[in-house]
Amino acid sequence: MSRRPQTELAVLGALSTGSMTGYEVRAAITEILGDFWHESFGQIYPALNALEQAGAIARSTPGRTSGSRFEITPAGTVLLRERLAEPHHATPPRNGLLLRLFFGTQLPPGRSRELLEAEIERAEVALARFAAIRADMDTEPPGAEHDYRALTLAYGEHHARAHLAWATEALRALPDRD
Amino acid sequence: MSRRPQTELAVLGALSTGSMTGYEVRAAITEILGDFWHESFGQIYPALNALEQAGAIARSTPGRTSGSRFEITPAGTVLLRERLAEPHHATPPRNGLLLRLFFGTQLPPGRSRELLEAEIERAEVALARFAAIRADMDTEPPGAEHDYRALTLAYGEHHARAHLAWATEALRALPDRD
DNA sequence: AACCTCATGTAACACGTTACATGATTAT
DNA sequence: ATAATCATGTAACGTGTTACATGAGGTT
Numbered sequence: 001m002s003r004r005p006q007t008e009l010a011v012l013g014a015l016s017t018g019s020m021t022g023y024e025v026r027a028a029i030t031e032i033l034g035d036f037w038h039e040s041f042g043q044i045y046p047a048l049n050a051l052e053q054a055g056a057i058a059r060s061t062p063g064r065t066s067g068s069r070f071e072i073t074p075a076g077t078v079l080l081r082e083r084l085a086e087p088h089h090a091t092p093p094r095n096g097l098l099l100r101l102f103f104g105t106q107l108p109p110g111r112s113r114e115l116l117e118a119e120i121e122r123a124e125v126a127l128a129r130f131a132a133i134r135a136d137m138d139t140e141p142p143g144a145e146h147d148y149r150a151l152t153l154a155y156g157e158h159h160a161r162a163h164l165a166w167a168t169e170a171l172r173a174l175p176d177r178d
Numbered sequence: 179m180s181r182r183p184q185t186e187l188a189v190l191g192a193l194s195t196g197s198m199t200g201y202e203v204r205a206a207i208t209e210i211l212g213d214f215w216h217e218s219f220g221q222i223y224p225a226l227n228a229l230e231q232a233g234a235i236a237r238s239t240p241g242r243t244s245g246s247r248f249e250i251t252p253a254g255t256v257l258l259r260e261r262l263a264e265p266h267h268a269t270p271p272r273n274g275l276l277l278r279l280f281f282g283t284q285l286p287p288g289r290s291r292e293l294l295e296a297e298i299e300r301a302e303v304a305l306a307r308f309a310a311i312r313a314d315m316d317t318e319p320p321g322a323e324h325d326y327r328a329l330t331l332a333y334g335e336h337h338a339r340a341h342l343a344w345a346t347e348a349l350r351a352l353p354d355r356d
Numbered sequence: 357a358a359c360c361t362c363a364t365g366t367a368a369c370a371c372g373t374t375a376c377a378t379g380a381t382t383a384t
Numbered sequence: 385a386t387a388a389t390c391a392t393g394t395a396a397c398g399t400g401t402t403a404c405a406t407g408a409g410g411t412t
Contacts, residue, residue: 005371006274013281023391037277038270040373045393068392081284088274092216092400096184096266098333099215103191104326106259112326144353148282148290151348155276162340170329175322183399201363218401223365246364270372 007043008051012072012080015057019071022048035126035156051076101170104178112178116171123164130157185221186229190250190258193235197249200226213304213334229254279348282356290356294349301342308335 014020014028022045029039048070051057056076059068072080097115104112133153140146192198192206200223207217226248229235234254237246275293282290311331318324
């Protein structure tokens, strides 16, 4: 089961929304997909070169104002659709927080409380950010694109609320010594 | 920021619950931590050797019935506590499902529906498994260990319920053409 | 005899981060 | 001028999976 580099998929997806420099691709992925996807420069630039070699994107150096901009080619659009249709493989779980809490009796006193309080804080920050995004999104024109974006936002909201509820409940259920 | 190998932490944690062969360590991690942690043999055996070198675990070959069993040493217990107390770093998100749904308009017709239905199925299976674990756990002796295990189980339950609710809702909100 | 599970390991590869290096443009 | 941001890339390393190889012991 050879996993195709998913970085190319994310980069291609970003470029399907408009032409960008590599730097902007990274910014777009961080800002728009940031809650469920991450790419570093060390992945993006090689991916851009590979996609260019494959003819999926084209480099243009129009006004020579700064770096070169990339845009998706018709072949690239076909490739994007193919890759998106491929099955996704859930990444094996590696949750450091849960691992620590599972062996919670081995933690220093008070540490598990700290961990849970930090999670509550994180969930609240995420929910506030999601609320802002949703307010912003309500001003967008309706349509299929909007619906799909709302769907991914709803994912973040549901899971953040669940996380908050869990951490709050867990804090109360903590053994007395902690 | 050099990430210490977390595999050693999981292996040490598993061995803190009793002596095991490498094969059993893998089974224990899969069965007990499986919902939030994963290790492959390719990681476990090198980790066992490294931990043995470091004096954190000891190999014993008692009845020579089969492979050698490992048990944690006092130094290993100290090491486990140190490692558990270290801050955990959230793994950067890479959610292939969400990436595909975000670009849902590029998916073949019906594909997003399939994806969501598969998620509902997965969440329901997970919830059934959690219910069985919880029933099992209610017969355990109470105490701090029990409390911490209940806490990690509750995490799985909260998130699985949120996932189910999201996928169900998303299915209804899908654009008409899909 | 064939097969399954237990058991241990290695090698090749895929994936991804981090640190480093370098320089252009733009704002203060 | 100086600093911040934009921009591009490479090299080293860490981490982790998958496929392969090998063999013991027990079951059908």
